[in-house]
Amino acid sequence: MAKKITGPQLILANRLDDGRAVFLTAAGAWSKQVAEAAVANSEEELTGLLSVAQAAEVSNQVVSVTPVAADVSGDAVAPAHIKFAMQSKGPSVRSDLGYQVSPNWE
Amino acid sequence: MYAYDTFDHAMVNARVAEFRDQVERRMTGELTEEEFRPLRLMNGLYLQLHAYMLRVAIPYGTLSADQMRKLAHIARKYDKGYGHFTTRQNIQYNWPKLSETPDILQELADVEMHAVQTSGNCIRNVTTDQFAGATADEVADPRPYAELIRQWSSFHPEFSFLPRKFKIAITGAKTDRAAIKWHDIGLVVKENDEGEIGFEVLAGGGMGRTPVIAKTVRDFLPVQDLLSYLEAMLRVYNEQGRRDNKYKARIKILVEAMGVEEYARQVEAEWEKIRHIPIDVPEEEVARIKAFFAPPPLAVLADDVPAVDELAGKNFIFKAWLANNTGAHKVPGYANVTISLKPHGGIPGDASDEQMDLVADLADTYSQSEIRVSHEQNLILPHVAKKDLPELWQKLDEAGLGTPNAGLLTDIIACPGLDYCSLANTRSIPIAQTITERFDDMKRLMDIGPLKIKISGCINSCGHHHAGHIGILGVDRKGTENYQILLGGSGGEDASKAAILGPGFDEDGIVDAVEKVVAVYLGEREEGEEFLAAYRRLGPDTFKEAVYGAH
Numbered sequence: 001m002a003k004k005i006t007g008p009q010l011i012l013a014n015r016l017d018d019g020r021a022v023f024l025t026a027a028g029a030w031s032k033q034v035a036e037a038a039v040a041n042s043e044e045e046l047t048g049l050l051s052v053a054q055a056a057e058v059s060n061q062v063v064s065v066t067p068v069a070a071d072v073s074g075d076a077v078a079p080a081h082i083k084f085a086m087q088s089k090g091p092s093v094r095s096d097l098g099y100q101v102s103p104n105w106e
Numbered sequence: 107m108y109a110y111d112t113f114d115h116a117m118v119n120a121r122v123a124e125f126r127d128q129v130e131r132r133m134t135g136e137l138t139e140e141e142f143r144p145l146r147l148m149n150g151l152y153l154q155l156h157a158y159m160l161r162v163a164i165p166y167g168t169l170s171a172d173q174m175r176k177l178a179h180i181a182r183k184y185d186k187g188y189g190h191f192t193t194r195q196n197i198q199y200n201w202p203k204l205s206e207t208p209d210i211l212q213e214l215a216d217v218e219m220h221a222v223q224t225s226g227n228c229i230r231n232v233t234t235d236q237f238a239g240a241t242a243d244e245v246a247d248p249r250p251y252a253e254l255i256r257q258w259s260s261f262h263p264e265f266s267f268l269p270r271k272f273k274i275a276i277t278g279a280k281t282d283r284a285a286i287k288w289h290d291i292g293l294v295v296k297e298n299d300e301g302e303i304g305f306e307v308l309a310g311g312g313m314g315r316t317p318v319i320a321k322t323v324r325d326f327l328p329v330q331d332l333l334s335y336l337e338a339m340l341r342v343y344n345e346q347g348r349r350d351n352k353y354k355a356r357i358k359i360l361v362e363a364m365g366v367e368e369y370a371r372q373v374e375a376e377w378e379k380i381r382h383i384p385i386d387v388p389e390e391e392v393a394r395i396k397a398f399f400a401p402p403p404l405a406v407l408a409d410d411v412p413a414v415d416e417l418a419g420k421n422f423i424f425k426a427w428l429a430n431n432t433g434a435h436k437v438p439g440y441a442n443v444t445i446s447l448k449p450h451g452g453i454p455g456d457a458s459d460e461q462m463d464l465v466a467d468l469a470d471t472y473s474q475s476e477i478r479v480s481h482e483q484n485l486i487l488p489h490v491a492k493k494d495l496p497e498l499w500q501k502l503d504e505a506g507l508g509t510p511n512a513g514l515l516t517d518i519i520a521c522p523g524l525d526y527c528s529l530a531n532t533r534s535i536p537i538a539q540t541i542t543e544r545f546d547d548m549k550r551l552m553d554i555g556p557l558k559i560k561i562s563g564c565i566n567s568c569g570h571h572h573a574g575h576i577g578i579l580g581v582d583r584k585g586t587e588n589y590q591i592l593l594g595g596s597g598g599e600d601a602s603k604a605a606i607l608g609p610g611f612d613e614d615g616i617v618d619a620v621e622k623v624v625a626v627y628l629g630e631r632e633e634g635e636e637f638l639a640a641y642r643r644l645g646p647d648t649f650k651e652a653v654y655g656a657h
Contacts, residue, residue, distance in 0.1 A: 018204070064139075083524055086155060087156065093539065094525075
């Protein structure tokens with residue numbers, strides 16, 4: 001069943017092994033770069049992304065699949081809420097840790 | 107310090123092996139997340155915003171130097187080079203990998219530590235006075251009783267699935283440094299008129315969205331009855347505590363609903379039924395445990411040390427450190443020393459692996475190889491000869507561990523908040539950092555005197571804002587961070603609930619509000635009157651007017 005949405009959404013999850021925040025891409029992969037996140041602009045698109053994400057949960061790639069509201073400006077995409085924006089960057093009090101250091105930070 | 111016997115070793119090692127198997131089954135998909143989640147939580151492993159978080163128990167906040175070195179090693183090898191000491195006297199690692207967690211737990215087991223029961227609806231780590239056994243104002247060292255409770259509550263089959271988490275704190279001192287009235291059960295070691303040692307027993311305290319101060323259930327419980335009485339208290343709660351609503355499931359709600367007299371009556375009735383079956387341990391076992399906590403063999407030393415006074419006369423920062431970060435020991439010539447983990451502009455409670463290693467070395471050199479963690483997120487060297495204080499202070503200061511602010515405004519408790527925690531609504535740490543930068547002048551801080559600021563990033567209250575002289579609570583206001591200010595709380599023997607002063611502020615406004623509250627205090631205080639006393643005398647209106655203007 002289609003999910004009710006009021007604006008663009010992206011899918012956030014945590015990787016199973018290290019818990020790192022990851023974003024579902026249009027290709028159905030998981031990226032550490034929020035810029036690569038697929039954006040759902042309709043309930044049908046969100047349902048499609050969620051089914052891919054939940055399959056990845058079932059196959060033990062990720063946990064805690066969460067659809068979150070996105071801010072989209074041109075090519076740029078970011079979680080709208082501060083909590084999920086924080087997840088896409090890292091702790092604000094440790095600028096030496098998290099994706100704010102580099103998109104491929106481990 | 108307590109040393110594991112063969113049973114302790116076997117239990118902890120068996121748990122590590124069991125969890126290793128569970129993690130392997132999770133990684134291969136044999137266990138689903140739904141199946142695995144309660145298993146990882148039973149081993150202190152949470153999933154937070156950026157990674158897993160492992161909470162390691164530090165029973166009653168006591169660590170050996172070797173255990174601290176192991177915590178440093180784990181931070182270095184498995185994490186990002188630091189750990190976070192918590193308000194439950196534990197340590198949390200913010201970046202462990204799931205697949206490496208069994209190795210971490212094995213390393214902990216090798217030094218007689220674990221992460222068992224640091225999460226879940228069970229009896230959590232028992233906390234106590236950080237100066238236990240090392241303070242002049244103590245009736246008796248509470249740690250042998252805390253250890254008895256640890257053993258009784260570990261893997262207790264009847265209390266592994268309580269309605270909600272359960273926290274016990276115990277103090278043996280007149281000054282309550284363990285916030286016992288804010289716990290599900292609080293115990294105060296006391297002496298009765300006959301000179302016998304026992305406990306005042308309190309129940310039903312807690313923070314969260316419904317702050318309640320614990321009430322006395324029994325004025326004097328003989329020491330030999332401790333475990334059977336606790337068993338009766340837990341039984342009544344386990345049977346009648348609400349399981350239909352997690353927000354009403356803590357014992358505080360039950361005790362409020364039935365009244366403390368009725369709760370006490372039911373506990374006494376249950377106790378009568380079970381007190382004669384062997385729950386309490388024989389005297390020999392109590393004596394065996396007590397022996398582990400025997401006072402260290404401290405040489406007799408002069409209590410007056412001219413060199414210390416001389417340095418204090420010349421160096422204001424050392425003088426401040428001496429006044430704030432050292433306390434009276436029960437043995438003349440010694441002091442307990444608080445190592446501040448609250449550098450101005452820093453992250454409350456965080457310590458790097460190098461700092462942990464240094465503290466371990468300093469404990470070996472100056473403090474009988476013993477370290478404590480306080481619920482106020484500092485470290486303690488409990489047995490330091492006064493003559494060593496100048497040298498120790500210098501070494502701490504060089505490592506960024508010499509901030510002389512224990513008990514002052516910048517000694518802030520702050521939860522991890524939205525920088526790490528998946529439950530948080532707002533960040534807490536940046537507020538603490540801005541406040542400590544704003545109040546960086548030590549002379550001004552000394553003039554302000556004792557003042558406890560406590561910051562929580564959500565209503566779960568891990569930052570103890572209800573008990574802050576000044577409490578700060580972060581709330582989500584339509585997706586932006588907003589901070590409420592509360593005044594008049596206390597976690598001490600004079601426990602009180604802080605009250606919200608008025609509407610919230612943004613992150614700059616809340617710091618200005620703190621500044622205004624402090625200005626009112628400085629303007630209105632009487633000779634020698636501390637902040638909390640002044641607030642209680644003045645009431646909220648004077649402060650409200652200063653913060654929000656006249657209405």
